[in-house]
Amino acid sequence: MRHALLVFAVLMLAGCGEQTQTSATTNAKPSAQLVIDAKFDEAGQFSEGLAPVRIGGRYGYIDKSGQTVIPPQFDFANPFSEGLAAAGAGNRIGYIDKTGQFVVTPQLDIVDLFSFSEGLAAVRIGEFVEGKWGFIDKQGMLVIPAQFDTAGSFRNGLAVVANDRKFGYIDKQGQIVIPLQFGSAGSFSEGLASVRVGDYITGKDGYIDAQGRIVIEPQFDSAFPFDGGLADVRVGEKYGFIDKMGKLVIQPQFDFADSFSRGFAAVRVGDEETGKYGYIDMQGKLVIEPQFAFADLFSASDGLAAVRTGTTTNGKFGYIGQ
Numbered sequence: 401m402r403h404a405l406l407v408f409a410v411l412m413l414a415g416c417g418e419q420t421q422t423s424a425t426t427n428a429k430p431s432a433q434l435v436i437d438a439k440f441d442e443a444g445q446f447s448e449g450l451a452p453v454r455i456g457g458r459y460g461y462i463d464k465s466g467q468t469v470i471p472p473q474f475d476f477a478n479p480f481s482e483g484l485a486a487a488g489a490g491n492r493i494g495y496i497d498k499t500g501q502f503v504v505t506p507q508l509d510i511v512d513l514f515s516f517s518e519g520l521a522a523v524r525i526g527e528f529v530e531g532k533w534g535f536i537d538k539q540g541m542l543v544i545p546a547q548f549d550t551a552g553s554f555r556n557g558l559a560v561v562a563n564d565r566k567f568g569y570i571d572k573q574g575q576i577v578i579p580l581q582f583g584s585a586g587s588f589s590e591g592l593a594s595v596r597v598g599d600y601i602t603g604k605d606g607y608i609d610a611q612g613r614i615v616i617e618p619q620f621d622s623a624f625p626f627d628g629g630l631a632d633v634r635v636g637e638k639y640g641f642i643d644k645m646g647k648l649v650i651q652p653q654f655d656f657a658d659s660f661s662r663g664f665a666a667v668r669v670g671d672e673e674t675g676k677y678g679y680i681d682m683q684g685k686l687v688i689e690p691q692f693a694f695a696d697l698f699s700a701s702d703g704l705a706a707v708r709t710g711t712t713t714n715g716k717f718g719y720i721g722q
Contacts, residue, residue: 428722430664430679430698430705432688436466438709438718445479446702446719450498452477452485453717459487461500464702466719470500481515484538494540495521506540517553520544520572533561535574544574555588558610567595569612578612589625592616592644605633607646616646627660628682639667641684650684658697662722666695666705673712679705688720698722 442454450461450469458472478486484495484504493513494505511531512524520535525546534546535554550562558569558577568580583596583603592607597618606618620642622634630641630649640652641660655675656668663682668675669690677695679688693715694708703722708715 429681429687430720430722432691432720434707434709434718435704435721436462436464436719438707438716440717443696443706443717443719444477445696445706446699446704447479447481448483448498448701450480450485451699451702451704451706451719452479461485464704470496470498473500478515481517482519482538484516486513486515486521495538504536504538504540506536506542508536508540508542514551514553517555518557518572520554520559522551522553522559535559544570544572552587556591556610558588558593560585560587560593565600569593578608586623586625589627590629590644592626592631594623594625594631607631616642616644619646625659628663630660630682632657632659632665641665650680658695661697661700662703664698664722666697668695677707 440453440455444452450463452459453462455472459474459477460468460472461470463469474487474489476488484497487496492502492505493510494502497503509525510523511528514522520537522533523536524531524533526532532546533548533551534542535544537543548561548563552560554572557571560567561570563580566580567582567585568576569578571577583599586594588610591609592615594605595608596603596605598604604618605620605623606614607616607623609615620633620635624632629643632639632641635652638652639654639657640648641650643649654667655670658666660682664679664687666677667680668677670676676690677692678686678690681687692707693710693712696706698705704719706717707720708717710716
C-alpha cells in the first residue's frame with residue numbers, strides 16, 4: 401500500500417512510490433462484508449498468515465480469524481516476510497519470529513529498516529535523516545555497506561538505491577548495474593520498473609527493463625508497479641491503468657488507485673479527507689462500491705484486505721475477504 405497508515409517502514413521513492421509486491425493470482429469476487437470486525441486503531445496487510453495491528457499505542461499481530469497471536473507490545477511492526485518481521489520496542493529494533501521473539505538484532509546503530517526480501521533487508525544506519533542505507537543478511541551482518549541516501553527492497557536480484565537525488569539499481573553484491581541517473585525509481589515487478597526522467601517537479605515517469613532500457617516512454621505524472629499485466633498511473637490529477645505496451649486500458653478517472661492484487665484494485669472517489677474507497681476488477685468495473693474511509697490491497701497470500709469504516713479521523717480498521 402502506498403498510503404500506509406501503520407508506522408511501517410514503507411519506502412516512498414518520490415513519484416514512483418514502492419508498493420508491496422503482489423501476485424496476479426485472481427480469486428473469488430470480494431465482498432464488502434467484514435470478516436474481521438472493525439476494532440483496530442490501525443491495521444496492516446496479511447502476510448504468511450498474520451497481520452500487524454495497533455490497539456492503543458502498541459502493535460501486535462492477529463491471525464486470519466482475528467485472534468491475537470502476538471500481543472500488542474511493539475512501537476512499530478511490519479508484515480512478515482520470509483518468516484521474519486521488522487519491529488521495534490523501546491531501544492530494541494530488529495526482526496521477530498512468529499512467536500514475537502527478537503531473533504535478529506543487528507549490532508548496528510539502526511534507525512530505520514525494511515522487511516527481508518530475497519534474503520536481504522535494507523537498513524538505515526546513523527542519524528534518522530542523514531544516516532545511510534545498506535543491507536543486512538539474516539544473521540544481522542552488514543553485507544552491503546551503508547552508503548546510499550535511499551534504498552529499497554531486492555526484487556528479481558535488483559534493488560533501487562539513490563545518492564544525491566539520483567536513482568539507479570544495484571545487485572546483491574552491492575555493485576551498481578543500472579547507473580544512478582533517474583529522478584526517482586520504483587522496484588521491479590513483472591520485469592519492469594517505473595522511473596522518472598527529469599526532475600521531480602517537471603519530469604515524467606515511464607518504465608525500464610532489467611537492462612535499464614526504457615521500454616515505455618516517460619509520459620505519466622506518476623507510475624507504479626505492474627501486477628497481472630496492468631500498472632496504475634497518474635495523468636494530471638486522475639489515476640488509471642496501463643498495459644505493458646504503455647496503452648491506457650482503464651482510463652484515468654479515479655482520485656486515487658492502488659496496484660492490482662489477486663485481480664482487484666482499491667480506488668478512491670473524492671478527496672483524501674472525505675472521499676470513499678471501493679474496488680474495481682481488471683476491466684475497470686466497480687465490484688465494491690466506494691464506501692470505506694480507507695481500503696488496502698488484497699493480501700497476495702491470504703486474500704484479506706484492511707479497510708477503515710467510519711471516517712478518517714474516528715473510524716476503526718477491520719478486514720474484508722474474497
